[in-house]
Amino acid sequence: MSTFPADLRYTHDHEWVRPQGKVWRVGITQFAVDQLGDITLVDLPKEGDEVTKGQRFGTIESVKSVSDLYAPVSGKVVAINAQLKDSPEDVNGEPYGKGWMLDLEPNDSAELEELMRADAYSKHVASQ
């Protein structure tokens, strides 16, 4: 059973958000990574694109399957992790570090409070 970093917020779809000032970083959790297995391709939006909370912003392909990535909050993409194009395995290796996906400028910072904290997310995962 993995533990989840306390400084992050989480969605039911297994994305995480790290609020760092005006820009929030987004990735997927260790639980998602364990479910997916070896990741081979991450398709992300472009810088400047708008994403909408709960809507698909990209796809992630593992050896066996393809999954949608859902925006945890609404906002504007200010950076993407371009390294993932050549090293998608970073998501497996460091889902909270080198395997990050997007930096977003949130439209509404209050949306953070709608996301789960680590303890609630742990319970959510345990129920899966």
Add this chain to the structure above:
Amino acid sequence: MTTTLRRTPLWDVHKRLGAKLIDFGGWDMPVSYPAGTIKEHKAVREALGLFDVSHMGECYLRGPRAREVAARLATNAVETAPVGKAVYTLLCRPSGGVVDDCIFYKKSDDEFFVVVNASNTAKDLDWFREHASTTCDVVDVSDQTALIAVQGPKAVGVVDTLGGGTLAELPSFSFVDANVAGVACMAARTGYTGEDGFELACSPADAPTLWNALMEAALPLGGLPIGLGARDTLRLEAKLPLYGNDLDDDHTPLEAGLGWAVKLDREFLGAPALRAQKARGLERQLVGFTIDEGARAIARHGYAVVDGGEIVGTVTSGGPGIMVGGAIGLAYVPSRLAAPGTKLTIDCRGKGAAATVVSGKFYKRAKS
């Protein structure tokens, strides 16, 4: 609803190795071990891997007329094979559609050992019984047979050493009764990875002993246990078809590019339909394709091949090309789109991905 998944004799071993288990056609099977599918795949290409394929079905066709029954059921010339040879063949319906693909091991003119796909075992046994009826005995030994595949460039050395030093001489697609690590087994120079290696059939009680001895010999050489995930990526890279994906009741072996395993100068179930299809020419064919580099997509089973806004074909298998890079796959397409170099468009979840038809295996091992 709870269903009880079936376990192979090596289930405890997989648990101990930390395997991730999934329901595969009613069997609780390892999809990957802690190394993960990509490392497992590379281990088989570069060293060796061990596969538990005990879920596969096995039976004997036995009796004075077994040869006649085998000849009637198999598209390939299993009946004229020398004793000790293993022959890949299709089983066809009168329509030419494929019931299953399997290997016939000729033990004598009176006895063929047949290994069939796990998901088709019940169907195949019914098929054999229906067509053998009183002519020969169909003996299901699936529950009495464990099967371990050892595959990769270092596989033959390991099996040969544990087998007393005579197995390396066994030619491809041949088999022999052997003693490997003290376990009585049937050793066949066959596999489903595109690599050299063996498939070892033994009693379920002996399977853990055999597996552990093989694993102990394999680990220092870079060997790994291999799950179904890598089994699928390996066979796809070697362009080996998978029943239920690339082969089914609605496609013929000729359409699947398996004409080499169909000997039409014989009489067998499906032969008239296949001869007629050959004379008419194929309307559709199974082709290999690679996704063009810029497309950033992986085609999967069931995705549509589109041409001029219309769906013209279907992807039957697809995934990342682990040794060859990019994304690879197989698809049924109209014959006009089947020539190597033809550009295809594949609908990858609403995104049109450019792909190119390629001939031959995606990955071919270096000649040893």
